[in-house]
Amino acid sequence: MSYKNVWTLSEQEQGKLKEVSFELLKRGRALADKRKVELVAIVLGHNLDKDDLQKLIYFGADKVLVVDAPELEYFLTDPYVNVVTKLIENHKPEILIASATTTGRTVAPAVAIKVNTGLTADCTGLDIDDEGHLIQTRPAIGGNILATIKTPIHRPQMASVRPHSNQPLDIDKSRTGEIVYEEIDKELLKSRIKRIEFHENEEETGNIQDAEVIIAGGKGCKTEEKFKMIKEIATLMHGAVGGSREAVDLGWISYPHQIGLSGQTVSPHFYLVAGVSGAVQHLAGIKTAENIVAINNDSEAQIFQVADFGIQGDLNDILPVIINKLKERKEGK
Ligand SMILES: Cc1cc2nc3c(=O)[nH]c(=O)nc-3n(C[C@H](O)[C@H](O)[C@H](O)COP(=O)(O)OP(=O)(O)OC[C@H]3O[C@@H](n4cnc5c(N)ncnc54)[C@H](O)[C@@H]3O)c2cc1C
DSSP, X not given: OOOOOEEEEOOEETTEEOXXXXXHHHHHHHHHHHHXXXXXXXXEESSOOHHHHHHHHHTTOSEEEEEEOGGGSSOOHHHHHHHHHHHHHHHOOSEEEEESSHHHHHXXXXXXHHTTOOEEEEESEEEEOTTOOEEEEEEETTTTEEEEEOOOSSSSEEEEEOTTSSOOOOOOTTOOOEEEEOOXXXXXXXXXXXXXXXXXXOSTTOOSTTOSEEEEEOGGGOSHHHHXXXXXXXXXXXXXXXXXXXXXXXXSSOGGGBBSTTSBOOOOSEEEEEXXXXXXXXXXXXXXXXXXXXXXXXXXXXXXXXXXXXXXXXXXXXXXXXXXXXXXXXXXX
């Protein structure tokens, strides 16, 4: 049996599919169309939401391959790696793409070792050439170059893609496809690790990767005390706090809140950013932000090149005005 079709590794939590599962389908659909093959979304979990499985088809999959077992309810390395490996051995996909999330970054390398193939992690671009080679692009050497990587000999060709580096396709309810449940040998579901408890990261104002509203600050805030204005606006707007690498290095905000090449990629509906110059490494993390409002006292700042709305001025004057307006609105004035 020769290797055929493009696969995406979906992710779920408590039976509901995560957004990254739909984002991956857009990448996968483009590759499958070029190769004129099927796009298959694989899903591992337990008591999976049937509407969500159908949605995978509406968002681009031709087929959904499901393994449902109590042992797969939560992500655990051993059973997930064993099951994905077995699926690959059984069906021989030509390409497998995962999201570069904690799950994807754990499963994909372990699977690649098991099936003896290569993996390019954290790709920002994927394409396919006429011979069916996956062209995997990712920043390398500290982000200073973009490397193009191929897996010319081994199959499947595997890559992980930055979460939120693209939007999903538009939903198309006229799309049809099949949902297939696959039985797996119980032996493969055994785990050396047991999940005892789960604690959500309750730090500051939550997970920025899924946030619709992000308020971010940079070195222009000058002190930690001033950076607190960023946090206050985020709280008032029920948004998340982000920071440039400088803000993180200065200890004003923790690393999970760093936005950019070596931090998180975000795609909020609204991104308010103050005192950030807009270095290329920062901009790499906000490519898919929908509405960017930038505050900077330097009219030449790079951030204004990508902003939908720019305010040139001192953030020490502007941020307090925003805070007061939001407070007034909250109090119904
Ligand atoms: C390999 C590599 C990876 C990197 N990864 C990241 C990353 O993930 N994320 C990231 O952000 N950076 C990253 N960087 C660093 C990046 O190159 C910049 O150094 C950084 O983004 C600059 O942070 P900043 O904009 O807060 O500070 P600065 O560049 O110092 O900008 C401060 C801005 O504040 C403005 N300002 C000053 N005072 C005021 C005021 N009173 N009111 C209004 N505006 C004011 C200034 O005009 C200036 O534009 C990376 C660099 C490398 C080499």
